[in-house]
Amino acid sequence: MAKIHRLDSRLANQIAAGEVVERPASVLKELLENALDAGARQITVDVEQGGIKLVKVRDDGGGIGPDDLPLALSRHATSKIQSQEDLEAIGTLGFRGEALAAISSVSRLTLASNDGDQPQGWQVTVEGRDMAPSVAPAAHPRGTTVTMRDLFFNTPARRRFLRTEKTEFNHLEEVFRRVALSEFQTGFRLTHNQKVIHQLPAGDDATLRAARVARLCGRAFMEQALEVDIEHGGLRLHGWMGLPTFSRAQADLQYFYVNGRVIRDKVVSHAVRQAYSDVLYHGRHPAYVLFFEVDPALVDVNVHPTKHEVRFREQRQVHDFLFRTLHRAIAEVRPGDDGRAERAPVTAEVAPTQGHMPLTTPREEPAATGTGDMGQGGFNAGGAGGAGGVGYAGYGGAAPARPGGIADGARQAGAYGALVSPAPDLTVAPEAGRTPPLGYAVAQLHGIFIVAENEHGMVLVDMHAAHERITYERMKRDWAEEKVRSQPLLVPVSMAVSSREADFAEQQPQVFQRLGFLVERAGPETLMVREVPALLRNADSETLVRDVLSDLLAQGSSERIEQKLDELLSTMACHGSVRANRRLTVPEMNALLRDMEATERSGQCNHGRPTWTQMTVKDLDRLFMRGQ
Incomplete structure (x- = not known):
């Protein structure tokens, strides 16, 4: 040489x-x-x-x-x-x-x-x-x-x-x-x-910022985006996040900035992906332009020659802040009650409403909202709505009486459903300015869609998809309130792991206990699984524990259990929701609309498909070429 x-x-x-x-x-x-x-x-x-x-x-x-x-x-x-x-x-x-x-x-x-x-x-x-x-x-x-x-x-x-x-x-x-x-x-x-x-042009006022983003990312993005601005614990996140209805086939409209520097980071990507996980259709990608501000001493930008990558000193804190902020913003997206084009930013005090309608602040609650608990109610036969009608009944009790609705004591049947909300008396004209965001039901189309009228025009609702989301959110809420229940295994599962994984499981037993597992060390490279979450008793417990260990060692947190539970609850909600060709009375349809307005993430079903769409009077005029 x-x-x-x-x-x-x-x-x-x-x-x-x-x-x-x-x-x-x-x-x-x-x-x-x-x-x-x-x-x-x-x-x-x-x-x-x-x-x-x-x-x-x-x-x-x-x-x-x-x-x-x-x-x-x-x-x-x-x-x-x-x-x-x-x-x-x-x-x-x-x-x-x-x-x-x-x-x-x-x-x-x-x-x-x-x-x-x-x-x-x-x-x-x-x-x-x-x-x-x-x-x-x-x-x-x-x-x-x-x-x-x-x-x-x-x-x-x-x-x-x-x-x-x-x-x-x-x-x-x-x-x-x-x-x-x-x-x-x-x-x-x-x-x-x-x-x-x-x-x-230069300018840092809201109008010029929005105009620049629309110019560079497309007007459609701005029309389907929420503005967020939240600060907590020295961390601030602001910018625009696309609604789940504005998803992309490719991850080509994702801009994330850390202290003004555009970056690609696995912690950030995971937090954003997790925040959108429950509302995006399979294979779709969210769109966003987000700015994250943090103390420069807490982020290392000297990681890559092109400075595209960064490393956070407190990765867990950053991940949780990003996930909770975006997850809450998406959760509070509900049918709006205003036709203005402007959108209010999502802050710690101001929450967004649904995407097809612009945001209002403060949000006025609908006159009638669903108040029942999740459970085995569903749509059942009988009632005063008409011969052979179906009821929109609740869990753990009969549907309440209301004008033109289901009779008192309607029997429960089917799987998980939602409690009927008091429907408005349609014989009386609604009070001026008090029309609910999704309006009032007019008819049911082919036993699949609900046609409603609101202040802006016509609303079309996929009743199965909407009911599925309502059921799913109630099931998740009730499951969280009851906490994760464990079930002992008749025969404990022994699994071979690395000494590093065994050390972690021994030193952090509370992590697995919180997720519903009882994991004990049985040797230098052996773990014994004695209890599993009750809802996942039929799952492959060894694979699940390995995946959780992998996540915890790699990024300090794991969502495997929550994902498995969500998948199971989603399946139960899907099978327990109202099916096509079930005839609903007008009060029952209105009850579903009111529950949609009160339910988080009601704009999409559990699989990410939209649950409703709005056609304004102008859209209808254009369709029929009125005035041309």
């Missing part, structure tokens, strides 16, 4: 460029972050041929003095950190001091700047082959302009890996979108081949 020697600066920078510069989009990311760190309030990006020929970024930030210009292109040269203490609490987007050196080593780069202390600007030019900077005066206002031309002109092997102009520009535009969503107080402009693609 050759003797050890020190790499020259040109070769070292080209090797470093392989970590930082993958394609034109990588260049744009580094330059935009530098501009924001410099305090820019207006950034202009000009691109040609997808960024392969030209990427030019101009800002009005603090600028760089002439003496510092050559140094700015050196490796490990930065103005953003001075000591190890700064590295432990990084508050800037960049800090490594490698980006400009890496970019200049694989392109023709010109850096022009003016720090405002000089009557004129200065520029430094570098071509990757010799890396010798050349400084000269240049007319330039306060701020900085970085011009990169001919990416990978001196590394043909890497240039061959670039894709078509359209593909490279799509990657570049995605980077622009991510950065533009992170800083609303800065204006952005993007042109491609002299054509303006995005023109985003």
Whole structure:
């Protein structure tokens, strides 16, 4: 082998460029972050041929003095950190001091700047082959302009890996979108081949923020999104989360920022996925633009060369905060009672209502709501609703008498159901302004759908899906109130595990007890399962315990038991809910509508399918071309 020697600066920078510069989009990311760190309030990006020929970024930030210009292109040269203490609490987007050196080593780069202390600007030019900077005066206002031309002109092997102009520009535009969503107080402009693609004015008021998100993520997202803003224990989460009805086939509309930095993190992804787990259709992905603020000392951003990944010091605390915040926001999504286009933000004091209708605050409770407990009521035959009618009866007692409804003492039958709510007397006109969000039932269609009328037009409800969600939520509530009951195994299950897993189970018995398990150590690498949750007595207890151990060791928490219980309760709710072709009276249909308004997550069934939809009068006019 050759003797050890020190790499020259040109070769070292080209090797470093392989970590930082993958394609034109990588260049744009580094330059935009530098501009924001410099305090820019207006950034202009000009691109040609997808960024392969030209990427030019101009800002009005603090600028760089002439003496510092050559140094700015050196490796490990930065103005953003001075000591190890700064590295432990990084508050800037960049800090490594490698980006400009890496970019200049694989392109023709010109850096022009003016720090405002000089009557004129200065520029430094570098071509990757010799890396010798050349400084000269240049007319330039306060701020900085970085011009990169001919990416990978001196590394043909890497240039061959670039894709078509359209593909490279799509990657570049995605980077622009991510950065533009992170800083609303800065204006952005993007042109491609002299054509303006995005023109985003600066402004941090609610209207301009919403307009920018709609411009970059689509108006449909903003129309189907909840605004959240919750702070607790030094942690703050704010932004927009898409309603479950606005799910995606791909995870292509998910932007999560930690202290202004867009990141990908398994703790964050797991918390968000868990929050949406009960309301999304199988294989669908949520959409969101969320900003998480935490003390910089509690998050390590020096994990990956491209700074896409972070590591939280208190992962469990962060996970629980994100999950509980998003889970509660989704749970409080219910049918709204206002037709305004604006949505109120979800805060610790203000809760959202259902997605198809905009949010109101405070929310006015429906005049009649379901008050019964979950249980084996269901829809049963007989009653005063008409010959052969079906009742919407409750668990543990008869349905109450009400005008035009089911008779007193209606017998219970079927599986889990919901208690009948007092239905409005439809012979009397509703009080002005008091129409419930889902309105009043008009008819039943093919024994499957409920047709209702509210202030905005027509509401169509899938009665099985709606009843399934109502039943499921009541079952979960009652199960939680009764806590997890354990059942001893007739023959304890012995399982071989690693010594690390055995140590954990021995040291943390309360974790398994809370989940309904009794797990004892029977040897250095042996565990004995003696009790399991009563509802999961027929499940594979050994596999379940192994999965729980794996989760606890990897991320400090496990939702395996809750997931298994939820799956079982969901199946029971599905089989116990009203089926198609069951004829309902008008009061019974109204009772179902009122229970939907009072039930969490009532916009989706247990499988993530929508339970209702709204067609406004304008929609109907358009359908029948009225006024055209």
